[in-house]
Amino acid sequence: MAAMAAATTKPNPNPLTTAVLLLLLLHHAAAVNNPDVQPLLLFKTTADPTATVLTSWTPTSDPCTGSWVGVSCLHNRVTRLVLENLNLTGPFPPSLTSLTQLRVLSFKQNGFTGQFPNLSNLTTLKLLFLSHNRFSGDFPPSLSSLSKLYRLDLSHNNFSGSLPLSLNRLTHLLTLRLEQNGFTGPISGLNLPSLQDFNVSGNGLTGNIPVSLSGFPATSFRGNPVLCGPPLEKCNVGPSDPTRPGGAMASPVSPKTTVSSSPTVVPSETKPPVKSGNSRRSKISSLAIIGIILGDILVLGLVSLLLYCYFWRNYSNKSMSGKSSGGSQVEKIVYSSSPYPNPAQSGYERGKMVFFEGERRFELEDLLRASAEMLGKGGFGTAYKAILDDGNVVAVKRLKDLNVNGKKEFEQQMEVLGRLKHSNLVGLKAYYFARDEKLLVCEYMPNGNLFWLLHGNRGPGRTPLDWTTRLKLAAGAARGLAFIHNSCKSLRLVHGNIKSTNILIDKTGNARVSDFGLSIFSSPSSAPKSNGYRAPEAALDGRKLTQKSDVYSFGVLLLELLTGKCPSIMDNSGPGSGYSGVVDLPRWVQSVVREEWTAEVFDLELMRYKDIEEEMVGLLQIGMACTQASPDQRPKMNYVVKMIEELRGVEVSPSHEARDSVSDSPAVSEETGRASE
Template identity: 50%
Template sequence: MESLKESSPAILSQRFSPKRRVPKYELRRELGWLWLGLLLVWPTTILGQIRNDFQALQNFRMTADVTGQLRDWIGQDPCSGPEWTGVVCKNGRVFELKLERLQLAGPIDALIELDQLRLLTLKDNNLTGTIPDFSSWRNMQLLYLNGNNFTGQIPATVSNMLRLARINLQDNHLEGFIPNVFDNLTRLQTLRLENNDLVGPIPPINNSGINDFSVAGNQLSGSIPSTLSRFSQNSFSGNAALCGEPLALACPPTVAPVQPPTADPNTAPGEAPIPPHRKKGSRLSTGEIVAIVVGDVVALLLITLALLFYYWRRYSRRNQEKPAKGGDLDKGEFSSGQFSTAQLPDSERSKLVFLEGSKHIFELEDLLRASAEMLGKGSFGTAYKAVLEDGSVVAVKRLKDVSTNGKKEFEQQMELIGKLKHPNVVPLRAYYYAKGEKLLVYDYQQNGSLYSLLHGNRGPGRTPLDWVTRLRIALGAARGLAYLHQECGSQKIPHGNIKSSNILLDKDYSACVSDYGLALLMTSSAATTRMAGYRAPEHADTKRISQRADVYSFGVVLLELLTGKAPVPAYSNAAQEEGIDLPRWVHSVVREEWTAEVFDIELMRYRNIEEEMVGLLQVAMVCVSPAPEQRPKMPQVVKMIEEIRPDPASSMDEEGFDSLTQSPLSDEG
């Protein structure tokens, strides 16, 4: 051991002395081995990365492609050979993944392995689960996960994507707080988080590069940061607890924080301070306990007696008001109130008045005995489907808060409405007038409203509304509204309440405009408040309804048909309702030159209709022009729609739903 210690310095000095020269042949041999190692390792590394991309895509396909949309993902390399749907490669790696509107489902965790992604768009699918950790997507620039069913929180690791320019997470079910990390993303331009379940305050995002921002339709609270007040009200609407600019709701003054009580020197560390009125260690006396129990029992008895008295009075009143013949509009049928002609004095008692052209005549008592179900509540009252004893079906609208100068004026207005006859207008058949009750009877339209057809049951099992039917509905509704504008041309009476729920569909899916003429029954101020359809921009200043505003509302209906999206309701609390500002949203998408993203995913399955869809989109955009004078009149709108496809009704009859021009792409090969 000693000899080794003694010899070690000499040996080490001899072997590693800087003066020692390596023979040339030895140097060349070592460099050769180094190059050989690199040549062996480098292809293995690249091959491993390619295999990682391939495996990540295949894992994703196995869980998400429930309808077989990605059946061309075959082979061992997504970046060579036949192209894979939605996959774009560069330098042998997956750089872009575009899988929009393919009915994909399940989680997306497998895609995290694609560490070279620059663009990922999975919008408008049925993807679920939480959004995975963003740490692997450091190169991501464009990320679109909107229109899915993602849950959970927004990962704070979004701050790792320093190249990120646009991120869209809207229309999901994300919850929790908005992470305060977006200041780090200096290249960020778009941040869309609307229509989720996010809570808490909006973080003070101080990023001047963001020009497209929205957190509307969440459950956020508190004041809007001054750094974000430059955006419009629509960016924050639908959050009832938000305040501050640009919203009209001002924030309450800041309350000074309550100072904590001074520590009691007699209180031990970690022990709650003792109230001044009670000494430490004292307990309630027996008398105090008895008093508390007796007080609780007495309070409970008083509450019980009050409830019994309330329900007794309600029951007695209901029995007194019960009609002699049992013909009331309650029974879960017409409304929550009650009605009977037996309650009215003889001077006010009347019958159903049938208008010219009505073929099916029946008595008021027949209507009161009919079984009925509520169809919905609108601006003027509640609508019901009534099935008479002879099996015929009618629609009854029970009016509320009607302002007229008496029975004679009401009858004159009903006669005027009853004269309006057109195939695309729901005909008024009869009316009933009494001091406290006014009923309108229409033909029942068995396929409901356009709103329910477009937005009802958007999940699995839904029957899509095909393009020919949509175009046919648009033309029919335009013709009906144009007729009403022309017939009321001299008085320039507007409809005032154009929206998809007031466009009804008969057994052949022909569009029929309803709720027309009811502006005649309202004072101008009431009509302005309750009748505005999808309100035109000028309504905020003029507070008036007009035929030009009808054209704007009809343009929004056309956008609704094209996009499949529900617009913001018209009434004053629209910010609290579901829906989006359709004209603004469409303008923004078209401005980005992404026009194809406007159209409803259900229309993407049909071929050879792109030109027609763009044509109808152009008509809609003209109708929603901000300036009223730039909007066409309804007869012009009819002509423009007719030029898109001269007669969509006959096209449907001749071609049918399974024609070559309407066949789904998924049915091919």
């Protein structure tokens, strides 16, 4: 009975064993459900038949757990397959075309052979490195359909045939390396405007090097005997040896035609002698030609003299009328409304030029006489470059649409701003206040602004803004903004209009923050509700600005530096197409970082630089922290400066702020300070 009872009694399962078995079953189910497992296992059977290299690739494991060598995933799909220098062999496995989310594929320095399959399914592929293998056949035509590709390296293989013009579809391509293959034919039709790394040396290419590729070094083209043009030898358009660079392939006239004689040709010794009459007619013809030329010159001279007299008379009349009206044409354009008071208005005092420090160096009349050049229009008026009679150059800003209660309020704010002295702020020199005219005179910055450095002349011939300069300008702008925030503790000053056009570049290449402190005078009509830089809490009322809203705007500026995208451009396509009108750059960056590959947010012009990924990701994290929706979650500018300087490897001195501090103005009341918040 006891034995029967023991036999009928079920053993209690071990809880630990059950949990392990359950985890294995779940893990196996995840691996089975992953659509990329079978294509990778098929690739393993052909590329590693001895199973000595890809030993971690097992049917019972999941490639997205990090255990499969060379495989990386995102959202449980394989996005990177990097298998370099592993002695893998065989043809390119067609099964890999099923990895539709693949973005990086690198088979460098292996033993792959044969021709390419159709890769048009890999629509997300961005990097393709297949150098130092034994691939053969024509240039893979399916590569031209991979519109997102920006690195392509097929060098040191056995490819042959001509390069198709369909390559020009790869408008984002930054790298094209085809050296040491057997490509033939011309490359004159290639036009890849974004190309930064190019090499076709060691092939059999012929013809002219196109202008779009002539900027690359000669080493990119050597080893192609019949290739010519800059940077190689100049092409020879005449008949020559076709084996030499630039040599013509054949003369259009056959050798027989050039050496054969015709029976109708009179030999030179049987030609009749030239008569003296012919010589006389020739001499007369020469004199007639000289006379005609001299006559033409005299007629042209007379006509030019008449035209000169006519236009000079008109010009003199216009100059006299301009002087009698009291100013030149340029001055009328720059100062269209006179700053002088109307004499008929009694009790109105004429304005005067007030200097922030030092002796008076010029008067309003000097500015009116100065030659002026418009620099640009902003939210607070138009800026001009003015060259004074003594040669000094200043920037003059005509302040428009300001909400000023009176002269005293304006003077108090100008006094505060005039005390702000810092190497990363544009220095203020003087101001002018009258009822109909308000001017602010500043230092002139000769190297433009950050907006034009980032976005100006995008395309062929542009000099990209390098990473070191971007990081330097970001640090300088951060120091300038932090100084504004900390310069006057009782007033809690704000900038109110941080954007790339207000970050100017001085003659030594340092960032200078401009247009600070003017937001206190914003009127409801002039305050921009949404220019891409506005913090969410300030979007409804542009006059309610705080230091934390400045931090948000600066964060957008950092994202602009990293992405190369202007936050205030119209965009209805691409990754930001979910937002109509102005691009919401912080939201777009957050969505890409959250849903996609982080590297996609970075400016393509930064891809040429090596070993900067860590710094770019670090600055990206700072920009995202500054653009948090909640103001309380944003860091203070002092901490932002510290984080950026740590990225640059610069030690921040604790006495840095003390050296650039200013004292609170005794003439400014607390009431004015609260108004500026």
